Amino acid sequence: MSELRIMRGREWSRPVRPARREVLSATPELEEGRPPLLFVPGFGHGAWAFAEHWLGHAASRGFPAYAMSLRGHGASEAAPEATLRAYAHDVVQVAAGLPRQAVLVGHGAGALVVAHALARYPARGAVLVAPVFGGWGVLGAALRRNPSGTLPAVFGGPLRLSRGQLFSRELPDEEARRHVARLGRAGRRAQWALLGAPDAEPAVGAPPVLVLGSPDDRVVPTSALNGVARRYGSAPLLFPGMGHDLMLDARWAEPIDAILDWLEKEPATR
Amino acid sequence: MSTSTDHGRPDPEATPSALGRDDRPVSDRGDTVCVIGAGASGLTAIKNLREHGFGVDCYERETGIGGAWNWRHDRSPVYASTHLLSSKPFTQFPDFPMPDSWPDYPHHSQLLSYFERYADHFDLRSHIWFGTEVIRVEPAAGDRWDVTTRSTGGYGPERTSQYAAVVVANGHNWSPKLPRYEGLEQFRGEIMHASSYKDPAQLRGKRVLVVGAGNTGCDIAVEAAQQASRCWHSTRRGYWYAPKYVLGRPADQVNDALLAMRVPLRVRQWLYHWTLRLTVGDLTRFGLPKPDHRVYETHPIANSQLVYYVGHGAIGPVPDVARFHPYAVELADGREIDPELVIFATGYLPRFEFLDASVFGDSAGVGRPTLWLNAFTPGHPTLAVAGLVQPDSGLFTLSHWQTVLFARLLLARRDRPERAAAFAQKVRDRAGERYSAHVKDSSRHWFEVGHADYLRAVERALHDLEGK
Numbered sequence: 001m002s003e004l005r006i007m008r009g010r011e012w013s014r015p016v017r018p019a020r021r022e023v024l025s026a027t028p029e030l031e032e033g034r035p036p037l038l039f040v041p042g043f044g045h046g047a048w049a050f051a052e053h054w055l056g057h058a059a060s061r062g063f064p065a066y067a068m069s070l071r072g073h074g075a076s077e078a079a080p081e082a083t084l085r086a087y088a089h090d091v092v093q094v095a096a097g098l099p100r101q102a103v104l105v106g107h108g109a110g111a112l113v114v115a116h117a118l119a120r121y122p123a124r125g126a127v128l129v130a131p132v133f134g135g136w137g138v139l140g141a142a143l144r145r146n147p148s149g150t151l152p153a154v155f156g157g158p159l160r161l162s163r164g165q166l167f168s169r170e171l172p173d174e175e176a177r178r179h180v181a182r183l184g185r186a187g188r189r190a191q192w193a194l195l196g197a198p199d200a201e202p203a204v205g206a207p208p209v210l211v212l213g214s215p216d217d218r219v220v221p222t223s224a225l226n227g228v229a230r231r232y233g234s235a236p237l238l239f240p241g242m243g244h245d246l247m248l249d250a251r252w253a254e255p256i257d258a259i260l261d262w263l264e265k266e267p268a269t270r
Numbered sequence: 271m272s273t274s275t276d277h278g279r280p281d282p283e284a285t286p287s288a289l290g291r292d293d294r295p296v297s298d299r300g301d302t303v304c305v306i307g308a309g310a311s312g313l314t315a316i317k318n319l320r321e322h323g324f325g326v327d328c329y330e331r332e333t334g335i336g337g338a339w340n341w342r343h344d345r346s347p348v349y350a351s352t353h354l355l356s357s358k359p360f361t362q363f364p365d366f367p368m369p370d371s372w373p374d375y376p377h378h379s380q381l382l383s384y385f386e387r388y389a390d391h392f393d394l395r396s397h398i399w400f401g402t403e404v405i406r407v408e409p410a411a412g413d414r415w416d417v418t419t420r421s422t423g424g425y426g427p428e429r430t431s432q433y434a435a436v437v438v439a440n441g442h443n444w445s446p447k448l449p450r451y452e453g454l455e456q457f458r459g460e461i462m463h464a465s466s467y468k469d470p471a472q473l474r475g476k477r478v479l480v481v482g483a484g485n486t487g488c489d490i491a492v493e494a495a496q497q498a499s500r501c502w503h504s505t506r507r508g509y510w511y512a513p514k515y516v517l518g519r520p521a522d523q524v525n526d527a528l529l530a531m532r533v534p535l536r537v538r539q540w541l542y543h544w545t546l547r548l549t550v551g552d553l554t555r556f557g558l559p560k561p562d563h564r565v566y567e568t569h570p571i572a573n574s575q576l577v578y579y580v581g582h583g584a585i586g587p588v589p590d591v592a593r594f595h596p597y598a599v600e601l602a603d604g605r606e607i608d609p610e611l612v613i614f615a616t617g618y619l620p621r622f623e624f625l626d627a628s629v630f631g632d633s634a635g636v637g638r639p640t641l642w643l644n645a646f647t648p649g650h651p652t653l654a655v656a657g658l659v660q661p662d663s664g665l666f667t668l669s670h671w672q673t674v675l676f677a678r679l680l681l682a683r684r685d686r687p688e689r690a691a692a693f694a695q696k697v698r699d700r701a702g703e704r705y706s707a708h709v710k711d712s713s714r715h716w717f718e719v720g721h722a723d724y725l726r727a728v729e730r731a732l733h734d735l736e737g738k
C-alpha cells in the first residue's frame with residue numbers, strides 16, 4: 001500500500017460530481033448498540049443483491065444493516081462515465097451519513113471500492129467478500145472461464161458474468177436466472193481500473209479487516225484471494241462449494257453468520 | 271490498534287491519589303489525555319486520540335459543542351448570514367465529508383449540524399465535560415500536566431486532575447481586538463465590535479461605519495449596503511477582493527489545481543492578479559485604495575458582493591479613522607463623516623489565560639506562542655495546540671492532521687522513543703517557522719499559513735516520525 005497522503009490538491013480541486021444513490025436498509029427491532037453494516041455490491045450488482053438475504057439476516061441478529069447501489073447500478077442515478085474514485089466517494093458519503101461509525105462490507109469489485117473508501121473514512125471494521133482487486137491474473141482467469149462475457153469488457157463493453165461463475169449447482173436454476181437477469185454493468189472507466197488501478201492508500205484509523213471467499217469461486221482464483229488477505233495481514237476464511245456470489249448462493253447463511261460472529265468477537269467492532 | 275486507557279471519568283468523590291502543589295488534591299488520570307475546548311479542533315482531537323487508543327477527558331466551558339459555529343454561544347463570532355469562505359472540499363474533515371446535497375459554501379447552521387453529526391457518529395460526547403472551564407494548566411513531573419477546572423462562571427469548587435498530555439483547542443477568534451482611538455469615549459453614537467453583530471436588523475435605517483476589511487468587515491459592509499441608510503467602509507490599506515467563483519468554479523478549487531501542479535507563488539500571484547483584472551477590474555476607479563501588497567500577502571478576502579455594492583454607490587470606501595468627535599468621525603484624510611453606528615470589524619486576539627506565557631515561549635505575554643508547525647512547544651513534548659492557524663482555506667483539515675500527528679507522537683514516545691526524541695529536537699530547532707508567503711505585519715497574520723505549505727510540512731513530519 002502507498003504512503004499516507006495529506007495534500008490532496010487534485011482531489012480537492014476536482015470534487016466528484018454528486019449522483020443520487022439507492023440505499024436499502026433493515027434495522028433491528030431493538031437497538032442494541034451494535035455498529036451499522038454497510039454492504040457494497042460489486043460491479044453489475046445493486047443493493048438488491050444484499051436485500052435478498054443478508055440485510056434481513058444481519059438485522060435479525062441485532063445489526064442495523066444498509067445496502068447501497070453504486071452510481072450507475074440498481075436504482076442509483078445512471079453514470080456511464082463513473083470512475084473508481086466516484087464509487088469510493090459514494091461509499092464514503094453513505095457511510096458518513098449513517099448515525100454511527102459503520103463497518104464496510106464489500107463484495108467482488110465492491111471490495112476494491114471499499115479498500116479505497118477505507119482511506120477516506122475511518123470504518124469500525126471492514127469485510128472483503130470474494131474480493132476482486134483486479135490485475136492480469138484475474139483477467140486471465142475470467143477469460144478462460146467466460147471468454148464471451150469478459151472479452152468485450154476489455155474494449156469498453158459490458159462485463160457479463162455467467163451463472164456458472166456466480167453460483168454453485170445447488171442454487172435452483174430459476175433463482176439463478178432471476179439474479180443473472182438483474183445484473184447491470186459498471187462504467188467502462190471503472191472496469192478498466194481493474195486492470196491497473198493505483199494501489200489504495202492506507203486505511204485510516206487502522207480498522208480490523210476480514211477477508212473471505214470460496215475456493216470454488218470462478219471469478220476470484222484462490223491465489224488472488226490469498227493475496228488480498230495477505231495485504232491485510234491475515235488468511236481468508238473459506239466456504240468451499242460456493243460460487244462467487246456468496247450472498248445469493250444456496251448456502252448464503254454460512255458466510256454472513258461467520259461475518260457477524262467475527263464482528264461480535266472483534267474488540268473494535270463489539 | 272492499542273488498547274484504550276480510559277479510566278472512566280474523573281470522579282469528584284474519589285479519594286485523591288496524591289497531593290499536588292500547594293497541597294491541593296490532584297486526581298491522577300493515568301494515560302488519559304486532556305483536551306481543552308469542544309469546538310471543531312477539540313472534537314477532532316478527541317476523535318483522533320481515541321482512534322489511536324487514548325482515553326480522553328475534554329473540558330468545554332459552554333453547554334454544547336461547535337465552538338465559534340454554535341451561535342447560541344455568547345462568544346460566537348458568527349452572524350446570521352455567515353457562510354463558509356472555503357468551499358466544501360477544503361472545509362470538511364478529510365475522513366468525514368459533508369453531504370453531497372449541501373451547497374459549495376454551506377451556511378453556519380449547516381456547519382454546526384455537521385459538527386453535531388461528527389460528534390454523534392464517533393461517539394465523542396461521552397468524553398466531554400460541558401459547562402466546565404479550564405482555569406490553569408501547569409507542568410508536572412515526568413512531562414505530565416496538572417489541569418485545574420471549575421464550573422463556567424466561577425461557581426463551585428476547583429478541581430485538579432493530572433494528565434499524560436494536553437491538547438489546547440480553545441480557539442482564537444473569540445476575544446475582540448478593539449483599537450484605541452482619540453476621543454472614542456466622547457463619541458455619542460453607538461459603537462460595537464463585530465463579535466456582537468448578529469443580525470442585519472441591527473443596521474436597518476442607520477448611518478453605519480464599518481471599520482476593517484477582513485472577511486467580517488466585508489460581510490457587514492455588504493449587509494449595511496442593503497439595510498442601512500448609509501454605509502462607509504474604512505480600511506487602513508487597499509486589499510484584493512476576490513470573488514467566491516472564478517472560471518465557473520469555486521475560486522479555491524481553481525487555486526488548488528495550480529498548487530497541485532506546484533506552480534510557484536510568483537506565477538500564481540500573477541495569474542491571480544490577471545484573473546481579478548478580468549473579473550472585478552481596477553478597483554481604484556471606485557475610490558478604493560490600491561493594495562500596498564501582492565495577493566496572498568494579506569489574509570485572503572472572499573467576497574463577491576463587496577465590489578458590486580461599491581459599484582452601486584451603496585458602500586462608500588473611506589480611509590483609516592483618525593479620531594472621534596462627539597458627533598463625527600474624522601478620517602485620515604481630514605474628512606469628517608457622521609455615522610450613528612460604528613462597527614469595529616477589527617478582528618480577534620488569541621488568549622491563553624490558563625497557561626503561563628513562559629511555558630509557550632510567548633515572551634511578550636500577548637498570546638503569540640513560539641511553536642513548530644503552529645502546534646508544538648519546545649521543551650514540552652506532551653503539550654500541543656490545535657487550531658492555532660489562520661489558513662488561506664478551511665481550518666478543520668489542518669486541526670485534523672495536527673491532532674493525528676500529536677496522537678502518533680504520543681504513541682512514538684511509548685514505542686519508539688528515539689523517534690520521539692528526534693521530533694522533540696526538531697521542535698526546539700524549528701519553533702517559529704512560517705508556512706506562508708511573506709505577509710503584512712499585523713496581529714491578524716500571526717498564525718497565517720498557506721494550507722499547501724503547511725500540510726506538506728505536517729506530512730513530512732509524519733513521514734519522518736514513522737518512516738523506515
Ligand SMILES: Cc1cc2nc3c(=O)[nH]c(=O)nc-3n(C[C@H](O)[C@H](O)[C@H](O)COP(=O)(O)OP(=O)(O)OC[C@H]3O[C@@H](n4cnc5c(N)ncnc54)[C@H](O)[C@@H]3O)c2cc1C
Binds near residue numbers: 352
Ligand atoms: C465570522 C467568522 C467566520 C469564520 N469562517 C471560517 C470558515 O469559513 N472556514 C474556516 O475554516 N474557519 C472560519 N473561521 C475561523 C474559526 O475560528 C474556525 O472555523 C473554528 O471555529 C476554529 O475552531 P476551534 O475549535 O479551533 O475554535 P473554537 O470554535 O473557537 O472553539 C473553541 C472552544 O473552546 C472552548 N474554550 C475556550 N476556552 C476554554 C477554557 N478555558 N475551558 C474550556 N473550554 C474553553 C470554547 O467555549 C469553544 O467551544 C471563521 C471565524 C469567524 C470569526
Ligand SMILES: NC(=O)c1ccc[n+]([C@@H]2O[C@H](COP(=O)([O-])OP(=O)(O)OC[C@H]3O[C@@H](n4cnc5c(N)ncnc54)[C@H](OP(=O)(O)O)[C@@H]3O)[C@@H](O)[C@H]2O)c1
Binds near residue numbers: 356
Ligand atoms: N466564513 C466567513 O464568511 C467568514 C466571515 C468572517 C470572518 N472569517 C474569518 O474569521 C477570521 C477573522 O476575520 P475578521 O474579519 O473578523 O478579522 P481580521 O481578518 O483580523 O481582519 C481585521 C481587519 O481590521 C483591520 N484592523 C485591525 N486592527 C486595526 C486597527 N488598529 N486599525 C485599523 N484597522 C485595523 C485589519 O487591517 P490590516 O489588514 O491592516 O491588519 C483588517 O482589515 C478570519 O480567519 C476570517 O477569514 C470568515
